[in-house]
Amino acid sequence: MIELTDIARVYGKGESAASALRGVSLAIEGGAFVRIVGTSGSGKTTLLNVIGGLDSGYTGTAVVDGKDLRAMDDRDLSRFRNETVGFVFQHFHLLEHLDARHNVALADFFTSRDGGDPLRRAAEVLERVGLGDKMGSRPSQLSGGQKQRVAVARSLFNRPRLILADEPTGNLDTRTSGQIIGLLESLNRDDQLTVVVVTHEAPLFHKATQTFRLEDGRIVGTEAE
Numbered sequence: 001m002i003e004l005t006d007i008a009r010v011y012g013k014g015e016s017a018a019s020a021l022r023g024v025s026l027a028i029e030g031g032a033f034v035r036i037v038g039t040s041g042s043g044k045t046t047l048l049n050v051i052g053g054l055d056s057g058y059t060g061t062a063v064v065d066g067k068d069l070r071a072m073d074d075r076d077l078s079r080f081r082n083e084t085v086g087f088v089f090q091h092f093h094l095l096e097h098l099d100a101r102h103n104v105a106l107a108d109f110f111t112s113r114d115g116g117d118p119l120r121r122a123a124e125v126l127e128r129v130g131l132g133d134k135m136g137s138r139p140s141q142l143s144g145g146q147k148q149r150v151a152v153a154r155s156l157f158n159r160p161r162l163i164l165a166d167e168p169t170g171n172l173d174t175r176t177s178g179q180i181i182g183l184l185e186s187l188n189r190d191d192q193l194t195v196v197v198v199t200h201e202a203p204l205f206h207k208a209t210q211t212f213r214l215e216d217g218r219i220v221g222t223e224a225e
């Protein structure tokens, strides 16, 4: 599903250049539940951005879902981001003036898919994440955990094969974090999605097929469970 070979990423030039990734190679099978851990600044977000086609300023090769990302033109790459990948972020990225259903349905705007009524699809995915009764609520009327569920629902809208979640529990208390991780686990187990979760905290309470530990832009540990 994901095959990275010798990925390097340098931000900036000359004296201010910073190496965020220094030769990362890894393979992730379809259907895996993968955790990426490491301290702040170790390169986790950069790595996720490469996998998700959000960053193309790297060297090395990234093949995701059978596609060499560098070989894709802008149109195909944006289609890949919108239709193959679902992104979940720490800060939810919801629009305050829209209710849950419309926040989710916004995902329709970025796709060429002709998948019928976007609001009906939004309702479906909100049901899937357990928010069937909150469709008309705005972000300000939702708890942190509920907001993150809306964001997960939005990531599911275009039926992705891969979910990339960057510190999805970074703004949540421990109990709510457990519920969000549980939701991601169930998407992996029941809906056969490949899930890659970045967590700043070391051992979070969930099972993972594989754990990669990053340190200073390098993978320093791989654990299979």
Ligand SMILES: Nc1ncnc2c1ncn2[C@@H]1O[C@H](COP(=O)(O)OP(=O)(O)O)[C@@H](O)[C@H]1O
Binding pocket: 011, 012, 018, 019, 020, 038, 039, 040, 041, 042, 043, 044, 045, 046, 047
């Ligand atoms: N846009 C950027 N410009 C310059 N340096 C960056 C940028 N993004 C990240 N970095 C640097 O790259 C390194 C890795 O960052 P990041 O991938 O965000 O790590 P993490 O997500 O593990 O905290 C850090 O040293 C960070 O300061």
Ligand SMILES: [Mg+2]
Binding pocket: 044, 045, 046, 166
């Ligand atoms: Mg980060």
